[in-house]
Amino acid sequence: MGVVLNLEDSKRDAASIERLLHLTAADMDRVNELILSKAGSDVEMIPEVANHLISSGGKRLRPMVTLAAAQMFGYSGDGHVKLATSVEFMHTATLLHDDVVDESDLRRGKKTARMIWGNQASVLVGDFLLGQAFRMMVDVGSLEALDILSTAASIIAEGEVMQLAAAKNLETTEDEHFAVIKAKTAALFSAAAEVGPVIAEATRNDRAALRSYGMNLGLAFQLIDDALDYGGSSKELGKNVGDDFREGKVTLPVILAYRRGTPAERAFWVKSIEENAVDDAALDKAIGLMKRHGAVTDTIARATHFGDIARDALAPLKSTPQKAALNDVIDFCISRVS
Known part of the structure; x- marks a missing residue:
């Protein structure tokens, strides 16, 4: 079985990254074909679960960043x-x-895969997709790119465990929270940006610039998600407003x-977060x-600050359409909350 993709909604909603969409359109067509191929399986449940999430309207920012960074x-x-x-x-x-970890019911306005097929299927299909990802990395033949992405996979898992350990702990410091989101979200943005110049055999300074860009973009992206949970909409956030709460x-x-x-x-926060006394009235308060x-x-x-660091990371690089498009991504991520 194959996977059906529907990107029209994401394209309509992403006017501020129009340049990125245009520059990567042909390559994204190839990415989508590869998704169809690699998410398919004779085990019927695998493409069903994968399709449920893959076709749910995400904007595909991370792969587009990889493509633009390689083009740049x-x-x-075809390694990119x-x-x-x-x-x-x-x-x-x-x-x-x-x-599964967060026991979420909705993602991007749809029931989560775990609500339809159960936690076990969600975890196992996730594992299948990770396995397919590593097979494709090996196919590219770049040991350095494989190292960057495999390291990111480990860091992401560490971030998940860090977040689990910090759950409901109101004594978590700002620095500790930044450590979690740096691992959980920013590490993949950073790796996605860095592997482009790596396979293009760009200079070490160019690679470092894209790595810094991706890391700070990821931090900005996640902080805006944090803010949206208390002031956005389900469409902007991709899940229920107040889910984090x-x-x-x-x-x-x-x-x-x-x-x-x-x-x-502070007593209210203890009752709400640590003792799970959460309802609509508590969310309003x-x-x-x-x-x-x-x-x-x-x-x-703070998100805007990290966005500025991402922009500064790109500043010394020569002007190209791809550089302009990557700067657009910063504006897009921050503007989601406006």
Whole structure:
């Protein structure tokens, strides 16, 4: 069985990354063909579960970053297509695993795979996609690219465990939270950006620039997600607004509101996050406290700061359409909350 892709919604919603979509369109067609091929299996449940998430309207930012980064340095082979597909499979596997760990019911407005097929199927299909990703990395024949992406896979898993250990812990510091999102989200963005110049045999400085760009883009992206959970919409966020709150996740807006709050306000956070006393009224109160203490505003400010670092990382590189498109991605990630 194959996988059916529907990217029309994501294309309509992504006007601010129009240049990136245009520059990578032909290569993304090849990526989507490879997704169809590599997500297929004679085991019927595998493509069913994979298709459920792959076709759910994600914007495919990470593989497009890989493609644009390779183009930027004049790469002319087909390895970037395989690596971009590997990156997308790694991301999809992470989402399947995340939804099990977080006990999430919705993703991008649809029931999560675990709600339809169960936790076991979600984990195992995620493992299948990771296996396919590594097979494609090996096919490319770049030991350095394989090292970068396999290291990212390990770091992502460490980030998941770090987040699990920090769950419902209101004493989590800002630095500790940054360590989690650096591992859980930013590591894959960084690897996705770096493997492009690696297979294009760009200079060490060029590789470092794209690695820094991806890392800081990923940090900005996740912080905006943190903010959106308390002030966005389900369409922007890809899940229910307030899911982080209901799941007891201690994200940056919670950390800031808790630390800046009165003793009575901190008692509310303890009851809500640590004791799981969460309902719509509690969510409304949480959002009110965040407004009072500027927690969401400051989270967005920190995201903007990391976005500026990502932009500065690209600044010394020669001007190309791909460089402009990668800068557009920064603006797109930050603007999701406006």
